[in-house]
Amino acid sequence: MNGEKVIKVSHVTRVEGHGNILIKIKDGKVEECQWQVVEAPRFFEAMLRGRKWYEVAHITSRICGICSIGHTLTSLKATEAAMGVTLSEQTKKFRRLLMHAENLQSHILHLGYLVLPDLAGVPSVVPLASSHTEHVLRVIRIHRLANEMSDLLGGRTTHPQRPVVGGFTKWPTVEEMETLRQKLADCLPDVEAVASLIKDLAGKLPQFTRETEYIALKHPDEYALYDGDIASTDGGTWPVDQYKEVTNEYLVPQSTAKFTKNRRDSYMVGALARLNLNYDQLTSKAKEVSEAFGLKPTSHNPFMNNVAQLVEVVHSMEESIRLIDDLLNNGIKDEKPSVSVRAGRGSGSTEVPRGILFHEYEYNKDGECVWANCIIPTNQNHANIQKDLEALVPEIKDRPQEQIELTAEMLVRAYDPCISCSTHCIFL
Amino acid sequence: MEKPRVAFFDFASCEGCQLQIINLEEDLLKVVAAVDVVSFREATKEHSDDYDIAFVEGSITRSSDEDRLNQIRGNAKVLVALGSCAVLGGINCIKNFHAPEYYRKFVYGEKAMLYETYPARPLKAVVPVDFEIPGCPINRKEFATVVKALLLGKRPEIPNYPVCVECKMAENLCVFEKGMTCMGPVTRAGCGSCCVIEGSFCWGCRGLVDNPNVDSQREILAKYGLSVQDVLGNFRLYTGFSEVAK
Numbered sequence: 001m002n003g004e005k006v007i008k009v010s011h012v013t014r015v016e017g018h019g020n021i022l023i024k025i026k027d028g029k030v031e032e033c034q035w036q037v038v039e040a041p042r043f044f045e046a047m048l049r050g051r052k053w054y055e056v057a058h059i060t061s062r063i064c065g066i067c068s069i070g071h072t073l074t075s076l077k078a079t080e081a082a083m084g085v086t087l088s089e090q091t092k093k094f095r096r097l098l099m100h101a102e103n104l105q106s107h108i109l110h111l112g113y114l115v116l117p118d119l120a121g122v123p124s125v126v127p128l129a130s131s132h133t134e135h136v137l138r139v140i141r142i143h144r145l146a147n148e149m150s151d152l153l154g155g156r157t158t159h160p161q162r163p164v165v166g167g168f169t170k171w172p173t174v175e176e177m178e179t180l181r182q183k184l185a186d187c188l189p190d191v192e193a194v195a196s197l198i199k200d201l202a203g204k205l206p207q208f209t210r211e212t213e214y215i216a217l218k219h220p221d222e223y224a225l226y227d228g229d230i231a232s233t234d235g236g237t238w239p240v241d242q243y244k245e246v247t248n249e250y251l252v253p254q255s256t257a258k259f260t261k262n263r264r265d266s267y268m269v270g271a272l273a274r275l276n277l278n279y280d281q282l283t284s285k286a287k288e289v290s291e292a293f294g295l296k297p298t299s300h301n302p303f304m305n306n307v308a309q310l311v312e313v314v315h316s317m318e319e320s321i322r323l324i325d326d327l328l329n330n331g332i333k334d335e336k337p338s339v340s341v342r343a344g345r346g347s348g349s350t351e352v353p354r355g356i357l358f359h360e361y362e363y364n365k366d367g368e369c370v371w372a373n374c375i376i377p378t379n380q381n382h383a384n385i386q387k388d389l390e391a392l393v394p395e396i397k398d399r400p401q402e403q404i405e406l407t408a409e410m411l412v413r414a415y416d417p418c419i420s421c422s423t424h425c426i427f428l
Numbered sequence: 429m430e431k432p433r434v435a436f437f438d439f440a441s442c443e444g445c446q447l448q449i450i451n452l453e454e455d456l457l458k459v460v461a462a463v464d465v466v467s468f469r470e471a472t473k474e475h476s477d478d479y480d481i482a483f484v485e486g487s488i489t490r491s492s493d494e495d496r497l498n499q500i501r502g503n504a505k506v507l508v509a510l511g512s513c514a515v516l517g518g519i520n521c522i523k524n525f526h527a528p529e530y531y532r533k534f535v536y537g538e539k540a541m542l543y544e545t546y547p548a549r550p551l552k553a554v555v556p557v558d559f560e561i562p563g564c565p566i567n568r569k570e571f572a573t574v575v576k577a578l579l580l581g582k583r584p585e586i587p588n589y590p591v592c593v594e595c596k597m598a599e600n601l602c603v604f605e606k607g608m609t610c611m612g613p614v615t616r617a618g619c620g621s622c623c624v625i626e627g628s629f630c631w632g633c634r635g636l637v638d639n640p641n642v643d644s645q646r647e648i649l650a651k652y653g654l655s656v657q658d659v660l661g662n663f664r665l666y667t668g669f670s671e672v673a674k
Contacts, residue, residue, distance in 0.1 A: 013473045016443050040440040040489045041545055046531030047522040052661065058631060059665075062519045065444020065565060109450065113471060124472030126460055137454075144453040155626035157451055158444045158565045162626050169627025 003027050005401045011038075012412050014114040014124070016066055017378075017419020021389070021408050025397050033393045035386045035412065037255035039419045045372040053079055053341060053367035054165060060359065060374065061159045064418055066109070068159045069102040069150060070352030071359075071374075073226070077348025078359040079165050081241075083367075085339050090332065091167040092226070097323050098153045098163065099225040099350065100316040105146035105157070106353035107271070107309040107316075110416045111198065112139030115306050118410050119201035135197050138190040142313070145187050149320070152176055166337030174332055181324045184317055191317055195289055195310055202293060202307065206407055209300040210391045212384055213264050214273035215246060217351050223274070223281035223315060225351045231277050233298055234263050240349040243358045247375050257419070259383040260375070266383035269355025270415065271308035272299060286315035302388050303414045309353075341367035354378055354418050378417045385415055432579065435467035435479040436510075437500055439486030439493050440520050440548065445511035445561075446470050446485055448568040459575060477503050481578060485510040487520040487548040494554050501555040506578065509551045510571075512564040516635045517669030519564065520548035524668060549669055559584055562616060564633035564666065570618055587617040588638050591630050595621035603629040604652045609659050613648055614640035632666045 007023040018039045024032035044063055048056055057075035061068040073095055080087065113125045116139075120128060129136045147157045152172050154160025162168045172180075217228030218237060230238040230246055238246055249258040261267065275282070275290065279297040282290065290296070290311045295304055347360035355377030362371040388411055396404050436446055450456060450471065466476040482504035488494060501507055512518035523531050524547040532545065551557050561574055561584075570586070577584040591612040595602075598621050603610040611632030612621065623630055649655060 011469055013469045013475075014471060016470060040486075040493065042440050042489070042520060043523045043531045043545070046526055047519070049526065051522075055661070055665070059519060059522070062442050062444075062564065065442040065447045068442070068444060113450065117472075123474045124468075126465070126472065129457055129460070140453050140457075143451075147451055147453075155628075156622060158447060161623050161628040164628075 005397075005404065007401060007405045007408065009405060009409060012409055014117070015413055015417050015419065016064075017417065019412065019417065019419050021405075021412065023389075023393055023404065023408060025393070025404075028397065030393050030397055033389050034254055035382065035389055037257040037382060037419055039256055041256045044374060048361070048369045048372040051369050053083070053339075053363055053369065056361060056369055056372075057163070057165070058159075063374065063376070065158050066106055066418060067102060067352040067354065067357075069098050069154060069163075070350055070357055072154075072160055072163055073098065074348045074350045074352070074357050074359045076163060076165055077350065078346050078361050079348075079363070081346025081348055082344040082361055082363050083165070083339060083342050083346070084344065085166050087167065088335055090327070090330070090335060093323055093327055094153060094168060094171075095163065096226045097320055097327075098150065098160070100320045100323070101146055101149035101153060103225065103312055103316045103353050104320075105143060105150060106416075107313050108139060108142045108146060108194075110353075111306060111309055111313070112136070112143065112194065114413060114416070116198070116201075118406070118413065119198070119204045121204075132197070135194060138193050141190050142187055142194065145183055148183070149180060152180060164337055166339045167335055168337070171332050171334060174328065177324055177328055177332065181321055181328075184321050184324075188317060191314060195292075195314070198307075198310055199292060205303045205306065206392075206410065207301070208303060208388075208392055208395065208411075210302075210388055211300050212387070213262055213267040214276045214298070215262065215267050215269050215380070216273040216277045216356055217349060218277055223278045223319070227350075230349070230356065232262065232267070233273075233276055240358070241347045241360075243347060243349065243360075243375065247358070247380065249375065249379070255382060257379050257382055259386075260380045261383055266387045267380065268302065268384045268415075269377045269380045270305055271312050271353070272302065272305040273355060274351055275299075275308040275311060282311065282315050283318040285318055286311050289314050302384070302411060305414045305416070309416070341365075345371075352377060354416055355380060376418070378415070378419060381415050381417065385412060385417070431462065431464045432481055433466045433476070433479040434463045434481045434483070435465070435476075435500075435504070436470070437467070437482060437484045437496075438469075439484070439497070439514070440489040441486030441511065441513040443470060443485065444565040445563075448565050449571060452568050452572060455572060459572070462579060463575070479504060481506045481508065483508045483510045484551055485514055487513040487517050487550060488554050489520060489548045490544040490546055492544060497551065497554050506558045507551070507555065508559045508561060508574065508578075509557045510561055511566045512562055512633050512635065512666055514551050515560045515562045516666055517548050517550040517553075518633075518666050521668035522664060524548060525664060553669070560586065562586070562634040563619060567619055589617050590637055590640075591615045591617045591619065591621050591624075591634075593617055594619070595624050595630075598625055600624045604648060609649075609652075609654060609662060611659075611662050613645045614642070632662060635667055636670070
């Protein structure tokens with residue numbers, strides 16, 4: 001038994017959902033190395049069958065508590081595509097703002113509460129509240145502001161009520177938007193301070209690279225979050241309704257979630273994929289942060305996804321201020337959504353914090369959902385996590401067991417996986 | 429006095445209710461100071477099986493869940509169901525209206541039988557539950573109120589009157605007047621009628637009040653030319669489990 005290391009992390013912590021890491025190293029040889037997804041399946045696509053068109057986004061929002069805004073908007077886009085609903089410019093701008101609110105909320109939660117403890121060598125954010133009080137309070141302030149922004153634009157922080165098929169049920173007032181703008185501007189120093197703390201600790205991020213394919217939305221006019229075509233770092237673009245050509249889902253015995261692949265064995269989605277594909281469209285401050293960390297496209301280090309999230313926090317802050325100015329210049333009109341229900345099939349896609357998300361539905365003439373498919377970012381990352389583990393573990397196999405375990409956990413956490421979302425996806 | 433030891437667990441859910449606890453922001457630091465959080469997989473690596481209060485989110489959807497829940501029940505002095513999935517079965521129970529062969533095959537195809545699942549159910553269908561915090565997601569202020577009550581050794585109070593009461597106090601125009609249907613007349617209050625305030629209608633996420641005034645609900649439906657059949661889908665959104673049980 002000499003020289004045997006068995007690592008079984010049963011339910012990786014500080015991630016959303018239930019996943020295990022299993023590693024066996026014997027006599028200096030990696031015998032087993034597996035990323036297992038053990039989350040309970042929830043069967044959302046089947047649940048949608050027979051539900052009314054206006055209930056579908058309400059239900060699919062519940063796929064994920066953390067990216068409920070992204071699920072809601074992607075769902076609305078798919079239904080709108082199926083029914084040929086056109087949207088006003090004001091609606092599209094407010095939806096873009098909502099995407100930024102969620103991106104801020106989710107990224108700062110991941111960086112501040114889930115990743116910082118690893119970099120600081122503590123088990124959770126709780127000890128940091130005493131050792132790094134000022135920084136933790138800054139993280140909380142950014143998180144609270146992002147949530148207030150979601151409240152104001154979406155109705156509430158999680159499972160928003162205001163966004164509906166065709167638009168919004170209620171609009172914020174000009175005064176509310178002016179206040180939000182001021183708060184965002186006031187929050188920039190907090191973001192800079194958190195960025196510089198992460199910069200100081202970034203040496204703890206493992207230097208590991210494995211070439212892979214990155215997939216994200218791409219838009220001619222902006223750093224794509226709300227809209228765009230599917231693009232790959234291996235080349236090629238696809239319209240959203242051809243998403244299945246890219247995702248190619250398949251089942252593996254170790255997982256209740258489906259895996260995906262495009263041209264290689266796996267691909268990665270998320271902040272790093274977006275940055276790799278759309279770097280030039282980041283705001284100038286966001287690029288400065290990226291440069292400070294030495295992060296340039298194309299980065300093949302999955303641990304840099306953490307840094308890419310930080311870059312996006314800066315980007316989303318600045319872009320939100322720009323969008324609010326634009327909205328205030330044009331005035332906020334009390335528009336009402338208008339929908340004529342009809343039969344049809346449509347797909348929608350957005351970039352949620354963890355990567356590209358697809359929903360596709362088919363409706364009958366009464367507006368009842370007869371078929372549905374959702375492909376979640378974390379599904380698309382599972383295969384890449386597995387392949388990364390297979391490449392990473394041999395590189396670190398001679399280190400003490402605790403270090404191998406921590407590095408493997410940090411790898412999983414870098415993807416910011418949303419495991420419960422990923423287990424109920426896919427129609428075959 | 430020793431601080432109570434608190435643990436958080438989750439089953440089939442979106443984890444949005446645990447997120448509401450993190451969303452307490454600065455107040456979370458106060459909660460963390462008043463209790464010892466010994467297990468919270470979403471937020472910390474630390475874990476202990478020695479705890480007084482367990483908050484449990486999510487529905488039970490497979491027999492292996494029951495083993496884990498029984499263990500939690502055995503360890504905890506007080507078990508609190510967190511959110512509609514745990515309290516009611518919630519949205520997960522929609523699948524119960526389809527045959528299992530259908531939804532398993534629809535999602536997982538020929539390999540469906542590899543994946544363990546059974547009709548979704550609330551925690552109380554498996555173990556005794558001491559307190560319930562309904563909502564999809566939970567109202568974080570209500571969570572803080574429940575924690576305060578538990579710390580003081582008092583029984584937490586969750587309203588047992590319908591959303592209509594809060595909706596009237598908020599001076600909203602009745603949703604039925606806007607040509608929509610609403611679960612407000614029979615749904616447990618405590619949300620402040622937040623969905624109606626935001627321009628939607630009550631979806632019934634907090635479950636039914638203990639003795640819903642069914643006659644009154646029928647009268648309202650009749651007044652607006654609707655039948656029970658018309659609103660059955662609404663009942664099956666969050667409270668499907670109770671209907672199945674009947």
